[in-house]
Amino acid sequence: MDAEYNRLTFAIFGVATPSDLIQDKNRTPFNIGKAIELHGFQFDEAQPLVKGLAIYTDNATEILKEILKWTGGQPFLTQKICDLVQTTSQENPNKSLTIPTGMEGFWVESLVQAKIIHKWESQDEPEHLRTIRDRLNYNEQRKGRLLVIYQQILQGAEVIVNDTQEHTELILSGLVVKN
Structure with a gap:
């Protein structure tokens, strides 16, 4: 609303599910956000x-x-x-x-x-693996389901991504990638 502030740009980086950011399910300021899917370095990029x-x-x-x-x-x-x-x-x-x-x-x-x-x-300095552990342990009710899915992946089972909260959480944690 004030032209003086048009020169400012903010960027916030991190990982979160939409439900992590929404306190009131009926009213949310996050409906303008856009998910950006990132992939790891390929050899030529590195x-x-x-x-x-x-x-x-x-x-x-x-x-x-x-x-x-x-x-x-x-x-x-x-x-x-x-x-x-x-x-x-x-x-x-x-x-x-x-x-x-x-x-x-x-x-x-x-x-x-x-x-x-x-x-x-x-x-674990700078901290990375502890952050992943804490993210998995954050919700005790969901933790078991997350670990079962992750165990299936580790054992080589094909897990079809269905955009459940558990799948999204594993992807955001960095433990798995969506192919």
């Missing part, structure tokens, strides 16, 4: 990360491919593992990594196991 990795290892391209296999291209985890590569290299006397050709997959797996999965609650 190419700028190769330049950063190349500072620390001669086989940066292969290391990035292995990182993307672990993360499915999820941006936060991809960057977190790239940062772990950098941190690990700094622990060496020559500040670089020598990973034999063909061993990149084993090396990245070892890094992920040691620095992310093993004792994950104490190593």
Whole structure:
């Protein structure tokens, strides 16, 4: 209403289901929102990360491919593992990594196991996995249904997305992707 404020732009980022944002089901200010479906990094989109990795290892391209296999291209985890590569290299006397050709997959797996999965609650900095855990535990009544669906996916069962609150919650948590 005031032209002076037309110069301002706000952007709020995060994940939420519409029901998370609506207190009064009969009156909501969120009916103008639009869902934006994002996908993880593809190898060609993650190419700028190769330049950063190349500072620390001669086989940066292969290391990035292995990182993307672990993360499915999820941006936060991809960057977190790239940062772990950098941190690990700094622990060496020559500040670089020598990973034999063909061993990149084993090396990245070892890094992920040691620095992310093993004792994950104490190593989750910046916080990511605890956020996912807390999101799943948020609603005790829905938690069981979420975990049953997730277990089916982990066991290789095909789960047809039906836009239920549970499916939406698993997608927003980052644990699953919709294909």
